[in-house]
Amino acid sequence: MTMIKILASNFASSTNVNTASLASMKTTIDDLIKNINDVDKTLKSIFDFISSGNDVIDVSFKGFYGFMIFFSVFALIGTILTVCCNKYGCRHLMYFSCIFIFLATLVTFLLAFIFSVLFPVFTWTCSYLNYSL
DSSP states (O other), X not given: OHHHHHHHHHHHHHHTOOHHHHHHHHHHHXXXXXXXXXXXXXXXXXXXXXXXXXXXXXXXXXXXXXHHHHHHHHHHHHHHHHHHSOOGGGHHHHHHHHHHHHHHHHHHHHHHXXXXXXXXXXXXXXXXXXXXX
């Protein structure tokens, strides 16, 4: 143990370690760690905010699909009653359901068109800017 202490003191005296420079390096590294932790906390709050909307989006999609299934069943009932039971007045139930199904599919078509235009722009803009800048 004595030999280790002697070798350690010889090493410290031969390298002339400046404690002031080490203290300033420690302060700089502590500031860097603090900044990284602050960025991490900020990103966590952003991700928590984004993930909180996932439940609303999930319920919205389930409601939309339920809406489509509901009116599809009405259209099917109207078709069966018209064809099998010769109840020609039930065709209006089918027409009524088809109008709502058409409107819902029109909305989803417009959303799909808008997203198909926007997503490539969002995806490739960063790559283009990195290359051009």
